[in-house]
Amino acid sequence: MVTAMVTGGTSGIGAAFARALAKRGDSLVLVARDQARLDETASSLATEFGIAVETVSADLSNRDDVVRVAALLERETNPIEILVNNAGFGVHTALLAIDTTPHERAFDVMCRTVLMLGASAGRTMRTRGAGTIINVSSTSGYITMGSYSAIKAWVTSYTEGLAVELRGSGVQVTALCPGWVHTEFHSRAGIRESSIPGFLWIDVDRLVDDALRDAEKGKVISIPSARFKFLMFFARHLPRTTIRAISGRISSSRSH
């Protein structure tokens, strides 16, 4: 039993990670913006599984908040042995939009935060000779759907780089690349869920179980489900012109 930090641990994939880790007896540090929802999640997990849950209200698009969260990863008492860098959101905004704020916030939450928390966790875990960092990336990183794909391509590539730096240190680093999962992600981003065929949706608990198993096996990239392993094999081998054409069709089909 260890202590795990899950960013975005109050909803969707992060909440499923929190539950799976609580179920096996791990203590939790949950990070998100909405304090009421953090309290509600913490109390329900603590009651159901008898574990300790700390909550940290932080806006991970704000650098000062990220510094505050990073400091927790370096503490010596009650050390954090697992980091799930999960908080994020879809970016359904044109690259040519006059207001680039949504893209900038997405960089801040899904790149800068992942980098800063990964550095703090990686350094501390390397000193202890043990630990696990799971960065929630996406299969979108293999295609070309605007800044979200570019950000997730960065997350996967960054994770591989971190795994290289931490090789032999006892610290496991894994990029989780989910396909489509029913969470609040699509409604928050204004993406029409009905545009995505039913057979492509992955169960969130199954996704998290597969990711934790892959991390335990030492996999650096985890693509849960046979369907998405198969699709991503083609995404890696098809000509980029074909990938761009497919990406354009998916983008135009899912707008409201």
Ligand SMILES: NC(=O)c1ccc[n+]([C@@H]2O[C@H](COP(=O)([O-])OP(=O)(O)OC[C@H]3O[C@@H](n4cnc5c(N)ncnc54)[C@H](OP(=O)(O)O)[C@@H]3O)[C@@H](O)[C@H]2O)c1
């Ligand atoms: N759902 C999918 O189909 C899918 C597929 C591939 C990858 N992903 C990735 O999975 C991760 C989790 O997404 P999800 O689908 O579980 O979405 P979700 O249900 O909308 O959950 C997002 C979580 O992140 C937190 N969060 C969002 N912005 C934040 C900020 N600025 N600061 C701190 N916390 C923030 C939210 O809490 P607050 O709002 O309280 O802050 C919430 O707990 C993301 O990185 C996403 O890119 C999702």
